[in-house]
Amino acid sequence: MKERADEKMIKKYLADYVGDIKAEAVDIIDSTNDEMKRRAAKGEGEVSLLVAEKQTKGRGTKGRSFFSPGGTGIYMSLLLRPAYTPEECTLLTTMAAVSCAKAVERLIGISLQIKWVNDLYLDGKKVGGILTQAHLSKDGRRVEWAVVGIGINLSEPEGGFPDELKDIATALGKKGCDIKNRLIGEIINEFMLYYRSLTEKEFIREYSQRLFGLNEEITVKEDEEEFKGRIIGIDDTCRLKLKLPDGSERVLNSAL
Ligand code: BTN
16 A cells, blocks of 8 residues: 655654654655755754655756655655764765665665666666755864755656656656655665764765666766766765776766
């Protein structure tokens, strides 16, 4: 039976080591990330989770939107007040992506890939994504808060994905809808394990094993520059490693 997000059920599935996090499920919101940013600005503490059935203004990276129709996906954000450096916090997205992939694999038996740096892929199509947004202290040396937003398509919306998404988006399928709260709980469990020991970077190996597009050639547009390179992996700070046509190597950074 298709489940609705429910805070009591989510909490039931959280592991003891996660501790007492604040969890709230709402029917509709503009964007769970936007709401958590508003709450962070008002002083709400970590760790706080907000899940919505539907978003009217779901946000993706690079100013894109994230299609978030009612009842067909997981749309959630975690508010954190990390004691890590801004550089270390660039790994929050990586950790969240691995946590989603592992939870889906364990509970649903579907293998996901991760398209650097924040997209979850299933059979060559996007099934979800991560958007991490953070606020730094005035001197830029501390992260005052970070909001890690996770979106996963569980089922196709009635009538299918809109034209602009139908060739590039997909969904996990029925089983994901039936165990929505358990899946949310398991993602948080995985994430909190990594988060508590972020500097050990255990998740980098897990990320690397799921890297989408390995050995494929991509075209990169960076500022005024455009170049081609073959994906050869990620390094220990989760930068994407490329081999250029002249044989040299180059890494791509992801910003917080
Ligand atoms: C991307 O595809 O570029 C990232 C998508 C992130 C979507 C999630 S859904 C929950 C949270 N709230 C948002 O507005 N965005 C993130």
